[in-house]
Amino acid sequence: MRTTVALLLFCVLAATAAAQQQKIFPYDYEQHDFSNGMRLITVPTDFPNVVALYIVVQTGSRNEIEPGKTGFAHFFEHMMFRGTKEFPPDKYNSVLKEAGASFNAFTSDDLTAYHTTFSKPDLETILRMEADRFQNLEYAEGVFKTEALAVLGEYNKNSASPMMKISETLRGLAFTTHTYKHTTMGFLEDIKDMPNQYDYSRKFFDRYYRPEYTTLIVAGDVDKAAAKKLVEKYWGPWKRGSYTAPVPAEPPQKEAQKGHIDWPTPTLPWLVLAFRAPAYSDTTKETATLDLITFLGFSENSPLYRKLVLEEQKVDVLRATYQDHIDPYLLTVMTRVKKQEDMDSVREQILSALAGFKDNLVKEEELDKVKRHIRYSFALAMDNSEAIASTLAHYVALRRTPETMNRVFELYSQITPEDVRAVARKYFLESGRTTVTLTGASK
Amino acid sequence: MKAVLLLIALLVSPTAWANSMRVVAMPGSSPLVTFKIVFLTGAASDPAGKPGTANLTAAMLARGGSVKMPYRDIVDAMFPMATSVDHQVDKEMTTFSAVTHVDNLDSFYELFRAMLLEPGWRAEDLKRLRDVAINAIRVNLRGNNDEELGKEVLYNLIYKGHPYGHLNMGTVSSLEKLALDDLKAFYRSQYTQANLILGIAGGYPPAFLDRVKKDFGSLPAGKPAAAKRPAPAPIQGLQLHMVEKNTRSVAISFGFPMDVRRGHPDFLPLLVMQSWLGQHRASGGRLYDRMREARGLNYGDYAYIEYFPNGMFQFEPDPNLVRPQQIFQVWIRPLEPPTAHFGLRLALFELDRMIRHGLTEEEFQRTRSFLSKQVNLLTRTKPAELGYAIDSLYYVIPDFNSYVKTGLAKLTRETVNQAIQKHLQARNMQIVVIASGCQELSKKLLAGEPSPMSYNSPKPGDILQEDKIVQSWKIDLKPENVRIVPVDQVFE
Numbered sequence: 001m002r003t004t005v006a007l008l009l010f011c012v013l014a015a016t017a018a019a020q021q022q023k024i025f026p027y028d029y030e031q032h033d034f035s036n037g038m039r040l041i042t043v044p045t046d047f048p049n050v051v052a053l054y055i056v057v058q059t060g061s062r063n064e065i066e067p068g069k070t071g072f073a074h075f076f077e078h079m080m081f082r083g084t085k086e087f088p089p090d091k092y093n094s095v096l097k098e099a100g101a102s103f104n105a106f107t108s109d110d111l112t113a114y115h116t117t118f119s120k121p122d123l124e125t126i127l128r129m130e131a132d133r134f135q136n137l138e139y140a141e142g143v144f145k146t147e148a149l150a151v152l153g154e155y156n157k158n159s160a161s162p163m164m165k166i167s168e169t170l171r172g173l174a175f176t177t178h179t180y181k182h183t184t185m186g187f188l189e190d191i192k193d194m195p196n197q198y199d200y201s202r203k204f205f206d207r208y209y210r211p212e213y214t215t216l217i218v219a220g221d222v223d224k225a226a227a228k229k230l231v232e233k234y235w236g237p238w239k240r241g242s243y244t245a246p247v248p249a250e251p252p253q254k255e256a257q258k259g260h261i262d263w264p265t266p267t268l269p270w271l272v273l274a275f276r277a278p279a280y281s282d283t284t285k286e287t288a289t290l291d292l293i294t295f296l297g298f299s300e301n302s303p304l305y306r307k308l309v310l311e312e313q314k315v316d317v318l319r320a321t322y323q324d325h326i327d328p329y330l331l332t333v334m335t336r337v338k339k340q341e342d343m344d345s346v347r348e349q350i351l352s353a354l355a356g357f358k359d360n361l362v363k364e365e366e367l368d369k370v371k372r373h374i375r376y377s378f379a380l381a382m383d384n385s386e387a388i389a390s391t392l393a394h395y396v397a398l399r400r401t402p403e404t405m406n407r408v409f410e411l412y413s414q415i416t417p418e419d420v421r422a423v424a425r426k427y428f429l430e431s432g433r434t435t436v437t438l439t440g441a442s443k
Numbered sequence: 444m445k446a447v448l449l450l451i452a453l454l455v456s457p458t459a460w461a462n463s464m465r466v467v468a469m470p471g472s473s474p475l476v477t478f479k480i481v482f483l484t485g486a487a488s489d490p491a492g493k494p495g496t497a498n499l500t501a502a503m504l505a506r507g508g509s510v511k512m513p514y515r516d517i518v519d520a521m522f523p524m525a526t527s528v529d530h531q532v533d534k535e536m537t538t539f540s541a542v543t544h545v546d547n548l549d550s551f552y553e554l555f556r557a558m559l560l561e562p563g564w565r566a567e568d569l570k571r572l573r574d575v576a577i578n579a580i581r582v583n584l585r586g587n588n589d590e591e592l593g594k595e596v597l598y599n600l601i602y603k604g605h606p607y608g609h610l611n612m613g614t615v616s617s618l619e620k621l622a623l624d625d626l627k628a629f630y631r632s633q634y635t636q637a638n639l640i641l642g643i644a645g646g647y648p649p650a651f652l653d654r655v656k657k658d659f660g661s662l663p664a665g666k667p668a669a670a671k672r673p674a675p676a677p678i679q680g681l682q683l684h685m686v687e688k689n690t691r692s693v694a695i696s697f698g699f700p701m702d703v704r705r706g707h708p709d710f711l712p713l714l715v716m717q718s719w720l721g722q723h724r725a726s727g728g729r730l731y732d733r734m735r736e737a738r739g740l741n742y743g744d745y746a747y748i749e750y751f752p753n754g755m756f757q758f759e760p761d762p763n764l765v766r767p768q769q770i771f772q773v774w775i776r777p778l779e780p781p782t783a784h785f786g787l788r789l790a791l792f793e794l795d796r797m798i799r800h801g802l803t804e805e806e807f808q809r810t811r812s813f814l815s816k817q818v819n820l821l822t823r824t825k826p827a828e829l830g831y832a833i834d835s836l837y838y839v840i841p842d843f844n845s846y847v848k849t850g851l852a853k854l855t856r857e858t859v860n861q862a863i864q865k866h867l868q869a870r871n872m873q874i875v876v877i878a879s880g881c882q883e884l885s886k887k888l889l890a891g892e893p894s895p896m897s898y899n900s901p902k903p904g905d906i907l908q909e910d911k912i913v914q915s916w917k918i919d920l921k922p923e924n925v926r927i928v929p930v931d932q933v934f935e
Contacts, residue, residue, distance in 0.1 A: 100816020149739030376525035
């Protein structure tokens with residue numbers, strides 16, 4: 001088995017031309033839909049003994065549609081560890097400890113994921129216990145109020161870094177209507193009010209913790225038929241829901257937005273430039289093209305990185321991100337500038353690099369380097385079952401199937417210099433731009 | 444499960460290394476090849492008055508050019524392979540890590556070899572990497588990470604006057620002065636075959652390892668590293684070190700030196716203690732349960748018997764941070780300022796409680812079971828498996844999984860509780876607090892007035908009863924043992 005996968009990966013990556021014909025996700029997975037709407041994706045891998053379970057709920061801060069409820073998806077992630085009649089928190093922890101499992105959860109804009117990695121013989125125990133909490137979660141109001149304080153503690157531990165404030169400010173300016181306007185952590189005033197929202201928390205569970213929102217990923221040393229049987233046994237009785245969140249659509253941005261943060265302690269200045277960009281797609285080339293532009297323009301071997309970081313040494317961080325999202329989001333360029341007086345010139349150079357994509361065709365050779373980079377990055381990341389499940393969880397939140405990865409990597413292989421120019425012309429517009437700057441206090 | 448593990452090495456005490464390179468090789472069929480090139484040198488070998496030399500030297504190799512290629516060309520060549528070289532410098536060990544696809548093995552290795560064996564020592568690289576190191580201290584650590592700052596200050600204080608008594612990255616004033624000649628001299632004296640461990644895993648061809656050994660055989664033979672370190676000075680009473688900073692909440696770490704490392708008879712008993720009291724970033728530890736779960740004081744509270752940097756960014760420890768001496772440490776995540784006094788009292792109360800009562804049989808059994816299986820997860824990636832194998836060579840123990848599983852199987856509750864009695868105490872320790880308003884908080888701590896808690900929801904009777912004890916728990920501080928320093932002086 002190990003050799004098969006190794007050879008397969010080798011073949012996938014052996015030659016660019018051949019690679020473009022091959023699927024990027026090399027595992028022989030099985031995808032199964034249960035009658036209640038839940039989906040199971042089983043991925044046997046050649047890594048022995050260990051199994052990774054990811055339970056992906058397609059609910060994140062994007063679903064926080066009511067005012068005053070920002071941060072609730074993440075708070076609810078905490079509440080999911082508060083137990084059931086059969087498995088109160090102490091017992092839940094004991095079972096996982098006994099199994100030597102590593103377990104945790106995370107929330108982002110579009111998903112909440114619960115993940116456990118454990119030894120193969122514990123698969124049934126863990127599937128059973130996880131099914132129980134997704135169907136029978138129970139917690140008293142007192143416990144709920146105490147957990148709200150742990151969320152405040154999480155906000156506190158994040159607050160020493162300017163990143164959270166930058167993210168809050170950027171989203172606040174770039175969005176007027178859509179729930180991407182707030183961070184997953186939520187506004188501080190809403191976090192402080194969380195202890196008073198017990199009834200809403202039950203409503204949240206009732207709406208979103210339903211099989212039609214949920215996909216199970218079981219990756220590792222696992223048998224497909226056995227996994228399906230166990231999941232059917234414990235998750236089969238779960239009742240389908242009927243709620244769909246009316247997430248408001250964001251109208252087009254009409255003019256450039258700007259914001260500034262005075263950070264209370266000394267720090268290096270940050271400059272952030274963001275552009276409205278389309279939602280994730282595995283059928284049209286636009287998002288794939290913008291992904292490639294983040295590398296072409298801002299990766300370590302890009303001309304701008306060479307100039308600003310390596311040669312002139314005016315900045316010590318330069319990166320661009322364009323995170324996949326269900327709804328249109330942002331392509332963001334971030335840089336940390338060593339001297340405040342260089343901020344204007346650095347901003348001009350970033351804008352000029354982006355304008356370059358509109359005016360000139362990139363070289364095929366540079367485009368090919370990026371295509372090779374992303375394929376090898378993907379292969380290097382697949383070095384254990386948990387990493388495979390975790391990568392899959394990201395895509396499952398968007399399209400509920402591993403096939404979306406194959407489709408999007410196929411799109412990467414098709415992008416031409418003309419595509420890059422066309423997408424740059426469409427999206428790098430001044431009217432769609434949001435600029436955030438942050439400067440620290442002098443001593 | 445494991446690939447064949449070839450330890451082509453003399454299993455000798457780390458204080459008496461042989462004068463030849465050692466190799467940890469794990470050939471396999473993976474399409475990925477993992478490298479860990481390790482030198483048994485680090486910040487503890489920084490020349491006197493020049494802290495940061497080891498770290499900056501390693502950065503010049505991993506993030507600078509070779510004789511033939513400037514750094515920008517190396518980056519450009521590695522980019523299509525999606526590979527780069529990472530470096531990690533701790534007190535006793537410097538590690539260069541990389542993973543490449545076997546497709547690119549030859550072209551990657553040629554770049555990697557030249558970076559480590561034919562460094563370019565360009566002034567432009569030094570200028571850039573010096574800035575990186577200074578900003579890592581001033582901005583990333585001191586400015587933006589109160590929790591890590593607290594932990595590193597704790598280590599610095601415990602090891603004051605000791606080879607471990609400075610930050611691995613150095614100090615700002617030292618970094619500003621370090622010259623290329625300092626780094627070259629350090630490289631010449633420390634990057635030797637005697638200090639070298641070559642680690643490699645994955646689907647490389649059999650002849651490849653011979654080539655690597657031959658190439659690294661060009662390093663000077665050198666002398667074995669002097670791994671014997673003096674004991675740190677004992678701590679007298681409770682010492683409180685406060686860092687005044689304009690920040691929202693209060694970060695606390697405390698601890699004391701503990702002469703127990705992997706291979707010591709009490710290491711595994713204390714590993715059980717660590718996991719029971721405060722398994723890193725996991726629920727179910729005693730501190731976590733009592734501070735966060737029962738009372739909502741903060742985001743989490745953990746205990747350590749080995750150095751574990753960057754804990755806020757990762758769930759599992761990095762390998763290759765070997766130290767013959769360690770400390771016991773408790774990490775209290777940021778507290779709301781009004782509850783800081785109570786939070787510190789509660790952590791000290793729980794430590795005292797554990798020392799007095801130890802673990803119950805059920806707690807011991809459950810924790811042991813957890814650790815026996817969790818070790819599989821710690822080594823589930825090739826870089827981790829290789830890293831732990833290198834560490835086991837250093838500590839002169841069997842492979843880490845066998846060491847932990849076999850050792851735990853022989854433990855009893857009594858051996859764990861005896862080790863707790865022998866090594867842990869709550870009287871002599873260093874406490875570090877990062878906060879705004881240190882003067883006011885120090886007065887409260889010195890006055891020892893009760894610090895009652897109020898909650899936003901009704902609490903069970905046993906918690907309220909316990910609070911009555913904790914709110915007046917004696918923290919035996921003397922005014923002469925309290926220091927407050929402004930944050931901009933730390934590591935400057």
